[in-house]
Amino acid sequence: MPEASEAKVKLATVNESPASARDLLRIVIVGHVDHGKSTLVGRMFHDTGSLPDGKYESIKAMCERRGVPFEWAFLMDALQAERDQGITIDTSQIWFKTDARDYTIIDAPGHKEFLKNMITGAAQSDAALLIIDAAEGVREQSRRHGYLLHLLGIRQVAVAVNKMDLIGYEQDQFDLIEQEYRDYLTSIGVTPTFVIPVSARAGDNIVTESTTMAWYKGPTVVKALDSFLPKATASDRPLRFPVQDVYKFDQRRIIAGRIEEGSFAVGDELVFSPSNKKARVKSIEAWSTIPGKEQPTEAFAGESVGITLDEQIFVERGELASHVEHAPIETDVFRARIFWLGHESMVKGKTYRIKLGTMEAPVTVQSIESIIDTSDLSNTSSHQVERNQVAEVVLRSRRMLALDEFEKAPKSGRFVLIDKYDIAGGGIISMEGYANQRDLITSRSTNITRVEHGVTTEARAFKNGHKGGVLWFTGLSGAGKSTVAVALEKKLFEKGYNVFVLDGDNVRHGLNANLSFSPEDRAENIRRVGEVSALFARAGMIAITSFISPYRSDRDRAREASNGGDFHEIFVKADVATCEARDPKGLYKKARSGEIKDFTGISAPYEEPDNAELTIDTSVLSVDESVEQLVNYVEMKFKV
């Protein structure tokens, strides 16, 4: 074996393997650039005895040869390019062990441009160590990284306030930093488990307790890390089993995938969303050459498995299998908090490809609700999201998606967005203000055939002197829908039309008296009105509906209910400020005071129509002018 040259040291420093039967915890190290991450890691390695033989001496020798002062950080800086720039370029991993267990340390660069790598590193961690320079205090990146850890779902965070030697190991200054950072973390819903004063350079509170900071009673960095737990795989939660592929290598048709949460057994009935096909698990397939090993009958979270089904249903990659009683949400619109990594900004109205588990589909940015400043948590509005920004957006898909809310099921509640060839961002899902459309699209009754009418649509139209149809008014509360609808009804009636107004308040007194104002019930309310108005239309009448109907998907469903009949979406348009100034029922006032929750336009979304047949702008037109325009429209569209 050749003698170790000095040169070899740089490349082979950090590669000692841990022992495998032991527990493993993955820790990401983050923090503002130059706050001492690499130094802390170097020190931790040295003090836990994790450095290979002679490495410390070799690095020292190399520094002398290069004429630079010794730095603990050199241990991390394996690549030439990093040494030149003095910053860590990409996520890197190294291994060390304490008495308690093995660690993979993921070093995430602090430089602002390298957010991508920080995300790459942090997303796979069980816990995080965040470093703040005691002399510099809490900086933008300190807050930003804390925020992103929270966004990525990392809840175990230890904070090391480093370079205490530079501030004379003063408790007062440490207390100020601790207070400031704890306040920030608390405001985003994170409770830091530990805040530890350290000096990585001098070795205080890294592995050995500091003698110069007797005022600190908490654990050292290594003790703090040892107290963290590996991310648990969730077998006790509802089943989420995304289909990764379907194989037919032999006579078996195997549906392959990894169980993200939950478990199932042979014989269980599974539903595949969003196709909603159902079948029972016939077998769980596994390949093994170990003699006597039996095929499994149960499978659990974290396992990559394959199953066969008792029925030959067509399922493909992207479907999400679950048990019937705990199926995922189905929707074509959802809210998301995203971080953007794309070289090109995210733009409102642009279509990207979403990858949600194994599913891929085009989604359009319906709205950018706000850009979140992660250092002070303030919101600003914008039509685009720049690289490295965090934003709240609403995404819409052309087809139904099966998903979960991140808070309830993280693995099926997060996604990435692809712009052309690249992963350009990631996000977590919230359904706040949006309905689960599963119940609305699942038709409960079967074995129903429509009765053929003895009277044709044409005969009805001939007798009435006009065609039947729906004028679907949509718009904010106070936009003038009901006022215009009632005036229009009167005018049309006088002209000999068979016309009837279905108004929100009236319908809720009877037909929909059992519905609340939850997103699901609002959707059901609109669904029923859609069906009823379609019946009116088929009866030959003109139904005018006057409902806020804020969601595009609900209006589209009403359009479908009319089954190819005359359906006209009328956008009664007035902006929030105008409506709020009118406030005929005093509702805006109540919404502003918080008395009414989820009020459209204030605390719940209104999705403007993008395919309305007619727009009536009531901030410009009077009631009479609006009615006149509508009468002209009806005379043109409904004549026989």
Add this chain to the structure above:
Amino acid sequence: MDRLDQLESQSIFIFREAFNRIENIAMLWSLGKDSNVMIWLARKAFFGHVPFPVMHVDTEKKFPEMYEFRDRYAAEWNLNFIRELCPPIEDIDDTLPPAARSAARKTAGLKKAIEKHKFNALFAGIRRDEEATRAKERVFSPRGATGQWDFRDQPPEFWDQFKTDFPPGTHIRVHPLLHWTEVDIWLYTLRERIPTIPLYFAKDGKRYRSLGDKDITNPVASTATTIEEIIEELRTTRISERSGRAMDHEAEDAFERLRADGYL
């Protein structure tokens, strides 16, 4: 799930993602302990099948035991086996130090083979803990048109969402073992009873910890004659795995230059 189950499950997931998303993919078989585990994991992922070609880029300078192993198991495991030869050493950049030049020959052979078979992607059995530049690798790692690795601008990779969309002409390396360590490989080899080349076991106080070409691979001092003893030895050693691989150590940046140019 114990640690080996977790590692296995993650590797299977990677295999299935790549096989589904990328057309025309093959596996590199270096005949060493890692790539043998990799073949094993592929058989697990695809229920006893390896549904893509398995390629050995041959320097013709491997140990006889390695060739013997290859020929036996290519048949026994029912592999779609491809063997490609490396170009002569005279064709390779003579500014490289000798061992690195020898390794670069393998890179050239690899490029030629990729071109010949029009492979869009290759599974490679590298691990993060082997070597510091490999620690920075992605699971799905794109290479430029000439095979080079741009470690300065790697795609983001999180939540097991890998970069699976590429402009035409991109070549991809997929690394199903990236998250394994050397001890993991041996523990798994032991558990699964995966066949092993005898050179890994100590003979006359020495054994090979990592297998490469005959002329640029050196044995390390060892008394480990069983896998259990190897595991025990690795748990206490402070010598790095690739210390016997000459090309890593000729210059500070030799390995980095090799990798940037497309070496595994």
